[in-house]
Amino acid sequence: MPGTDLRRFPRSVFQYGSEPDARFSLANERTFLAWIRTSLALLAAGVALEALGLGIHSGFRLAASLMLIVSGILAPVQAWTGWKKTERALRDGSALPSAPLSLPLAVLMAAVGVLVLLGVLLR
Incomplete structure (x- = not known):
């Protein structure tokens, strides 16, 4: 049976199941x-991290700041795609999807931690 309301957004989710x-x-x-x-x-x-200029080596601080900002840009992509895929799976009664950007974001966070640690140690 098609979805109950085709006026709901996004149609690619709500028109099914x-x-x-x-x-x-x-x-x-x-x-x-x-x-x-x-x-x-x-x-x-x-x-x-960049604006406060903490006692961290400037090169490591800038790299860590940029990685945090890139991660902050990727997280809403994961939010939207994850919501859509999960809602569609719920409507279809299929298995729930994984979060494909979770691993890259975790790796970025680990790298940020390493950069901050090195930046403190090498200042």
């Missing part, structure tokens, strides 16, 4: 919002 239990859709929305909050925190950390 049937309405899932509202609790699952709301949990999916909370996950989306958590990714958005994470994005804001990453962007703020990247700007703050």
